[in-house]
Amino acid sequence: MAGLTCPDICPDPNKKEAPQRVFLEAGAQRTAPSPHAAPYTPGLVVPPEKKVYPPGAPPIYLPQPTDSTSGDILGMGPTGPWAPGHMDWTPQAGITGVRPVVDKYSMTRYSTGEWRKNNQYTLTxxxxxxxxxxxxxxxxxxxxxxxxxxxxxxxxxxxxxxxxxxxxxxxxxxxxxxxxxxxxxxxxxxxxxxxxxxxxxxxxxxxxxxxxxxxxxxxxxxxxxxxxxxxxxxxxxxxxxxxxxxxxxxxxxxxxxxxxxxxxxxxxxxxxxxxxxxxxxxxxxxxxxDDSSLILWHPGVARWPENATxxxxxxxxxxxxxxxxxxxxxxxxxxxxxxxxxxxxxxxxxxxxxxxxxxxxxxxxSATQQMCDKLESNLKDNLQTIADVENLIDHLKASLRKVDERNKLVMTRLHNRNYSRPSVENCRDKAQYALMAEAKFIKETADSLTDKQRQAEAVRNELMKYRGELEKDIACKRKSLNIDEDRIARVRAHMPTPEEFANA
Missing domain, CATH: 1.20.1260 (Ferritin)
Known part of the structure; x- marks a missing residue:
């Protein structure tokens, strides 16, 4: 039955007595009493002491290594600048339901450490x-x-x-x-x-x-x-x-x-x-x-053309x-x-x-005399052709002189426009293109007429040569006709040779 007894009602005689525990009264503190602790005792107010900060500490408006967020350091008492009561500001001072201490002078909500932390945040x-x-x-x-x-x-x-x-x-x-x-x-x-x-x-x-x-x-x-x-x-x-x-x-x-x-x-x-x-x-x-004077804005060109291959x-x-x-x-x-x-x-x-x-x-x-008449007819045609070709050559020379006058005119115009127009006025306008085209056409015309004249002179020389050959052959055949009256041989003597066909 000993194990069923209550130790508080029936104490065990063999058990040593535990030391008596001491409890603090309501409102008592474990630390040393504050100068402002109640009741007031004269002579406990000490002179102000200069605060000493460790070497390399930041400015006083920034957080210090000695800062604390506890409210006990104030030592609230019945006398002093604070109203009596319990301090209720903490590091969680902004939480809803926490009431600051209020008197007629101020309304306290934050500690000095929190103020310095706020300064550091503001200055960051x-x-x-x-x-x-x-x-x-x-x-x-x-x-x-x-x-x-x-x-x-x-x-x-x-x-x-x-x-x-x-x-x-x-x-x-x-x-x-x-x-x-x-x-x-x-x-x-x-x-x-x-x-x-x-x-x-x-x-x-x-x-x-x-x-x-x-x-x-x-x-x-x-x-x-x-x-x-x-x-x-x-x-x-x-x-x-x-x-x-x-x-x-x-x-x-x-x-x-x-x-x-x-x-x-x-x-x-x-x-x-x-x-x-x-x-x-x-x-x-x-x-x-990048510094070229020809570059401009051309919107919409960065795409493939429709006709691109x-x-x-x-x-x-x-x-x-x-x-x-x-x-x-x-x-x-x-x-x-x-x-x-x-x-x-x-x-x-x-x-x-x-x-x-x-x-x-x-x-x-029987055909020799007829061929002689044919040769005389050819000679007459040849002489007439020579006269016509010489007239044509004279006409070509006169035309070339006219073309030279036109060429001098267009060259003078181009010279005046190329070397007399100042600055930007010397541009490639339609008149300039027209004068250039005219100069090109006149040059081509002059070359063509010169070539025609050369061809006409060559033809005239050939006609003159052919004329001499005709007159020589006619004289030869007439003599042959007087000798042996071979008319057909005279006619067929003018049959073209393979060289004449090849060089026609």
Whole structure:
């Protein structure tokens, strides 16, 4: 039953007595009494002591290492500047429900430590730090932005320079192709002129053969026989017709080929002009800088044009345009070979058949006088042609003098505008373009007229040479006629040779 007893009612005799605990009365403090503690005791008020702060302490308006947030240091008592009662401000002074001590002098809510902490918070340069950070960030971003822009501009300049080199490479190839096709057109035109001359020359042997046949129809009845001479004359006329047909067909092919050559030349020149214009633009863009006076705002240009092509298609187009032009030129060269072959082979066939006819007509004299009349008629036409050509040359000289006057006029105008207009007034206006176009046209006209004059003089020289040959042949044949009265031999002596066909 001993374990069931209450120690407070029935104390254990064997247990030592615990020390007696002492409790403080209501309102008592554990620390030393304050000078203002009740009751008032005279002589306890001490003089003020100078506060000593540790070395390196911040200013007195900022938090100090000795600050405390406890309210017990005030030592509230019945006497002094505070009303009697319990201090109720703490580090949680702003919490709702805490009542500060109030008297007629002040309303206390915060401690000195809290006041110093508030001063430190107020003096902390929050916006200034943000401004400094923002300044550093902006400067760093600006440096990176301009560095990247410089890199991009350098890359663009490098690509533009590479593009300019590519354009120059293709432009050079196109220029070579243009020169080749232009030379081919000129050569083909000369060969075409030879072919036309051969066609004109072909009229002479045909006329001679037909004249001989016509003369033989006037033979007397006993001589109206179909002999070898007449057979050869008929065969000669047929050969001339076949050669003329071949010449006409070849001339049609030449005309078609000439049109293809000119079309190819136009296409390749258009490509060349486009490349020149593009090269000028890219060179201008490559020479531009940030301080260029040509740069302007162009909104909406940073997009792909509707007619823009790919680089692969551009390279394909450049190579294809050159290849097409070369194919046309090679075809033209082959046609020129066929043309000269037709002229040479045709003239050789004409020569062989003419020799056969001349051999058959060795004993025929009925057509000799008719051929002499034909030669005299040709000489008369030749003299009239020479007179006409000389009149034409005089007219060309007078025209060239007029063109020179026009040329001096436009040069004077251009000189006045180029060197007399001041400053920005010296601009490329429509009048300047018109004067430049006029000067170009006058120069081309003068060159064309000079070329025409040269051609006319060459023709006149040929006519004079041909005139001498005609007069010499007529005199020779008249003498031969007086000797052996070989009229047909005199007529057929003017049959064109293969060299005349080739050099027509």
């Amino acid at each position: 340069p929050r916006a200034t730090d943000k401004a400094k950070a923002l300044d550093e960030s902006i400067k760093r971003d600006l440096d990176n932005a301009f560095k990247n822009m410089n890199n991009k501009q350098a890359e663009s300049n490098q690509n533009l320079d590479s593009r300019v080199k590519d354009l120059r490479h293709w432009k050079k190839k196109v220029e070579q192709t243009v020169e080749a096709i232009a030379k081919e057109i000129q050569t083909l035109d000369e060969d075409r002129a030879k072919l036309k001359g051969a066609c004109r020359i072909l009229m002479l042997p045909e006329a001679i053969s037909r004249e001989c046949l016509e003369l033989r129809t006037h033979r007397y009845e006993p001589d109206m026989v179909r002999d070898d001479a007449e057979q050869e004359l008929i065969k000669e006329v047929a050969i001339v017709g076949e050669i003329r047909k071949l010449f006409i067909q070849t001339l049609q092919k030449v005309e078609t080929q000439m049109a293809e050559n000119k079309a190819a030349k136009v296409n390749i020149e258009t490509d060349w002009a486009d490349k020149m214009h593009t090269l000028k633009i890219d060179n201008q863009n490559l020479a531009m800088g 790919s680089l692969e298609y551009w390279e394909h187009y450049c190579s294809e345009s050159i290849r097409n032009c070369d194919e046309v030129r090679q075809k033209s060269e082959q046609l020129r070979g066929d043309l000269m072959t037709a002229i040479i082979k045709g003239s050789q066939d004409m020569k062989i058949q003419g020799d056969r006819t001349n051999s058959a007509l060795a004993d025929t004299v």
